[in-house]
Amino acid sequence: MNLSIQLAPSHQQGLILDNPVMTASGTFGYGTEYSHLFDIQKLGAIVCKGTTVEPREGNPQPRLAETAGGLLNSIGLQNIGVNAVIEEKAPIWASWRVPVIVNIAGETVDEYAQLASRLDGVAGISGLEVNISCPNMKAGGAEFGADPDSAAEVITTVKKATSLPILVKLTPNTSDIGKVAVAVSEAGADAISLINTLRGMAIDITQRRPLLGNISGGLSGPAIKPVALYMVYEVAGAVDLPIIGCGGISTANDAIEFIMAGASAIQVGTASFTNPRAPLDVLEGIEKFMEEEGVEDIRELIRIARR
Numbered sequence: 292m293n294l295s296i297q298l299a300p301s302h303q304q305g306l307i308l309d310n311p312v313m314t315a316s317g318t319f320g321y322g323t324e325y326s327h328l329f330d331i332q333k334l335g336a337i338v339c340k341g342t343t344v345e346p347r348e349g350n351p352q353p354r355l356a357e358t359a360g361g362l363l364n365s366i367g368l369q370n371i372g373v374n375a376v377i378e379e380k381a382p383i384w385a386s387w388r389v390p391v392i393v394n395i396a397g398e399t400v401d402e403y404a405q406l407a408s409r410l411d412g413v414a415g416i417s418g419l420e421v422n423i424s425c426p427n428m429k430a431g432g433a434e435f436g437a438d439p440d441s442a443a444e445v446i447t448t449v450k451k452a453t454s455l456p457i458l459v460k461l462t463p464n465t466s467d468i469g470k471v472a473v474a475v476s477e478a479g480a481d482a483i484s485l486i487n488t489l490r491g492m493a494i495d496i497t498q499r500r501p502l503l504g505n506i507s508g509g510l511s512g513p514a515i516k517p518v519a520l521y522m523v524y525e526v527a528g529a530v531d532l533p534i535i536g537c538g539g540i541s542t543a544n545d546a547i548e549f550i551m552a553g554a555s556a557i558q559v560g561t562a563s564f565t566n567p568r569a570p571l572d573v574l575e576g577i578e579k580f581m582e583e584e585g586v587e588d589i590r591e592l593i594r595i596a597r598r
């Protein structure tokens with residue numbers, strides 16, 4: 292059976308994954324945290340925690356709240372900063388077989404450019420995933436990815452600053468995700484991942500105030516799967532790039548739905564918190580499905596529900 296996927300077909304270097312199962316940024320640390328739990332080298336790719344120019348402590352506590360079928364988080368991009376990623380993490384990744392993709396986040400277009408150029412040519416890094424769900428500080432705090440023009444501006448700038456393949460991670464918090472996908476595709480994205488979390492909140496009725504220290508947070512987990520699946524379907528109809536589906540995937544069946552809707556690869560996120568082996572379980576389940584259904588190449592399944 293062939294499960295390998297080319298995620299950056301138009302890129303000179305390309306980005307070939309042995310299989311379509313990736314981890315979602317912010318839910319799998321730097322990969323190292325999980326390496327004693329199972330053989331993470333078997334995965335298609337690892338996406339690390341969102342990385343910013345400077346280290347960040349993140350938002351005030353509490354930062355996590357469980358909801359029906361979901362999780363609200365307002366971590367606020369707590370991370371070690373790009374220098375520590377390059378000095379401490381990349382040398383470890385360089386010895387791995389599994390490709391590692393660095394997720395980057397900026398508050399200005401210039402910060403995205405700085406991150407992209409610092410990470411360019413660093414051994415152990417196979418690609419960038421550009422998180423455009425961050426607030427654009429120069430435009431009053433609206434998410435870069437909420438608007439096609441500001442999303443495209445980020446990607447045009449990042450593309451100039453790096454020779455690495457560029458995955459663009461879309462936010463669902465926009466009125467027309469298809470238009471944003473087209474804009475980033477025209478700006479030079481190699482692949483598109485979606486979705487990031489949906490904005491939400493919870494209230495502690497005894498305390499009579501918002502449960503999260505940051506008031507609102509991002510909703511993830513099984514509750515968002517149908518929304519994410521539909522957005523993947525929509526974006527697959529709007530652009531011709533490889534798509535990476537994400538949002539509420541916890542089983543192989545979930546993953547196969549995303550692949551049939553148009554995804555070439557998928558990411559497992561919140562599911563890793565309840566079952567750290569979830570990404571491997573999803574991979575083994577996909578293999579079992581293919582065997583049982585007589586599917587020899589995963590590419591036979593991509594977009595099949597669209598025909």
Ligand SMILES: Cc1cc2nc3c(=O)[nH]c(=O)nc-3n(C[C@H](O)[C@H](O)[C@H](O)COP(=O)(O)O)c2cc1C
Nearest residue numbers: 315316317341364422486487511512538539560561
């Ligand atoms: C605790 C937590 C932290 C996250 N941090 C990031 C991040 O740093 N960058 C990013 O692009 N997405 C981040 N995400 C979003 C996930 O990568 C993913 O897009 C989202 O959770 C939906 O997938 P899921 O339902 O499988 O978790 C985070 C999600 C969670 C739950």
